[in-house]
Amino acid sequence: MPESHALTQTAQIHPLDRVFFSRDPRRVARELLGKILIRQAARTRLTARIVEVEAYLGENDPAAHSAAGNTARTSVLFGPPGHAYVYFIYGNHYCLNVSCEPEGRAGGVLFRALEPLSGMDEMARARDIEIHGPEDLRKLTSGPGRLSEAFGITRDRDNGCDLASATSSLWIGDDGYRARGIQATRRIGITKAADKPWRYLLDGNPFVSKKMRK
DNA sequence: ATATCGATTATCT
DNA sequence: GATAATCGATATG
Numbered sequence: 001m002p003e004s005h006a007l008t009q010t011a012q013i014h015p016l017d018r019v020f021f022s023r024d025p026r027r028v029a030r031e032l033l034g035k036i037l038i039r040q041a042a043r044t045r046l047t048a049r050i051v052e053v054e055a056y057l058g059e060n061d062p063a064a065h066s067a068a069g070n071t072a073r074t075s076v077l078f079g080p081p082g083h084a085y086v087y088f089i090y091g092n093h094y095c096l097n098v099s100c101e102p103e104g105r106a107g108g109v110l111f112r113a114l115e116p117l118s119g120m121d122e123m124a125r126a127r128d129i130e131i132h133g134p135e136d137l138r139k140l141t142s143g144p145g146r147l148s149e150a151f152g153i154t155r156d157r158d159n160g161c162d163l164a165s166a167t168s169s170l171w172i173g174d175d176g177y178r179a180r181g182i183q184a185t186r187r188i189g190i191t192k193a194a195d196k197p198w199r200y201l202l203d204g205n206p207f208v209s210k211k212m213r214k
Numbered sequence: 215a216t217a218t219c220g221a222t223t224a225t226c227t
Numbered sequence: 228g229a230t231a232a233t234c235g236a237t238a239t240g
Contacts, residue, residue: 091222093233145233
């Protein structure tokens with residue numbers, strides 16, 4: 001059997017405190033690296049480690065959706081911390097964020113890439129792709145649209161969901177894993193405030209989005 | 215290997 | 228009417 005930290009599934013996973021999310025999104029983003037996203041369905045549980053995120057500030061960040069103010073679309077970002085903000089983009093893809101800052105103040109963290117831990121068969125089915133080798137695993141959840149598809153995340157289903165509660169079908173857990181190194185880069189795919197280094201990733205992790213490591 | 219482009223719709227100007 | 232926190236397919240060096 002291949003040696004992999006992906007198989008360390010014996011550790012207990014517990015949810016994060018609400019106050020964890022009630023802070024500056026840049027701080028929350030860095031500390032979310034290494035945590036686990038969990039989809040609990042009736043018969044299946046999908047888990048994957050968070051390896052790449054981006055911070056979006058409140059109304060003072062031109063790249064953030066919340067810069068447009070509190071609208072029907074962005075209201076979750078202005079609501080209580082720790083809740084899922086799901087938006088639809090390019091007519092094709094859903095993207096998952098978690099709300100930050102205390103209620104009344106906007107801010108969020110975009111999930112950009114995950115390292116699958118369990119339920120890979122289900123994820124492949126949801127993505128409608130086939131996995132032929134370990135190399136192919138990154139096609140499941142390396143990218144914000146991909147991970148949302150793998151986890152069956154849609155706006156109808158998940159927008160507003162409480163990610164700080166283990167009773168939710170979608171939540172964020174901590175299994176005690178501690179990140180060794182964090183890298184910060186510019187955020188991907190934006191035109192406004194593109195110079196800010198608010199994309200964070202686990203150093204050297206092969207499951208980050210974009211380029212394949214050789 | 216990188217570059218370009220089409221898909222398809224919610225949201226904003 | 229234009230744009231967008233993307234992806235995958237196709238073209239080109």
